[in-house]
Amino acid sequence: MIASAVLFGLMPVMTKAVYAAGGNAITAVFLRYSIAAAVLLLAGILRGQPFKLQKNQLKDALLVSFLGYGATALLLYSSYPFIPSGMATIVHFVYPALVILASILFFRERPGKVQVLSLCLSLIGVALCFNGEGSGSLAGVLLAFLSGVSYTFYILAIARSSLRQLSPLQLLFYLNLFGAILSFLLQKLFGGVRWQLSGIGWLAAAGLGLIISVASVFLFQMGIKRVGPANAALLSTFEPLTSLVVGVIYFQEALSTRGIIGSTLILAAVILLALAPVPRPSVQPKSSAPN
Helix, strand or coil: CHHHHHHHHCHHHHHHHHHHCCCCHHHHHHHHHHHHHHHHHHHHHHHCCCCCCCHHHHHHHHHHHHHHHHHHHHHHHHHCCCCCHHHHHHHHCCHHHHHHHHHHHHHCECCCHHHHHHHHHHHHHHHHHCCCCCHHHHHHHHHHHHHHHHHHHHHHHHHHCHHHHCCHHHHHHHHHHHHHHHHHHCHHHHCCCCCCCCHHHHHHHHHHHHHHHHHHHHHHHHHHHHHCHHHHHHHHHHHHHHHHHHHHHCCCCCCCHHHHHHHHHHHHHHHHHHHCCCCCECCCCCCCCCC
16 A cells, blocks of 8 residues: 555656646546556456456446546646645545545444544645635645545445456456546547657656556555555555655645645644544445445
């Protein structure tokens, strides 16, 4: 989980390299998912991996790809031009608290005092990250926050849907394939795919596909299966820390006083959640829910 988080933390560097080479959010997302899907398909063929899906798995894969996996990257990448990439990642990282909240609301888990406190700190932190100096900052914070919402859906759906029955390679292939299709269909909203990239831009896009969509996501999915969705979210604390450090050092990004306080509150909430015991269900789940 920690290795996955650190690799994810390097994502802004690769994404902004695509932007600098003439690309945009839709370019970065489409190339990331397309390259990853092609590599995973080749790997599956070489390993004799079956790719057939059951009807319920196809439905779940489309739903998770469109509303979770694909939407997360589109929203997060679109926030980078508006706010510092380190802040965008930290606002996105409100999702551990949202995972806890969703688990409480939908899966009957009892909240502890630490979980409630962490959720409040996260929401206050997100509010503080909007500095009130222009609509651009608000747009960036909202986009990053919504990416956290979509990622929350992704984490819970992976852990509790029929997709748990797929191998990591199968799951990654379909998530990236459907993510590429989604980004292509949404070109009119986010701007068309720009193919005229420099060599550095194509190299960065390949990095997004291979390092982020394949290596990092593979490690994260393995973590979800081993430690559960809540613990997987909490052990990803190194992602916002990595992005914040990279943003300050590599991009020389500056945060406002409100942004620093808000980011600190979000990180404090994540650390509190990481140290607190995971809440247990107060009622046994229905038999239709996967084990």
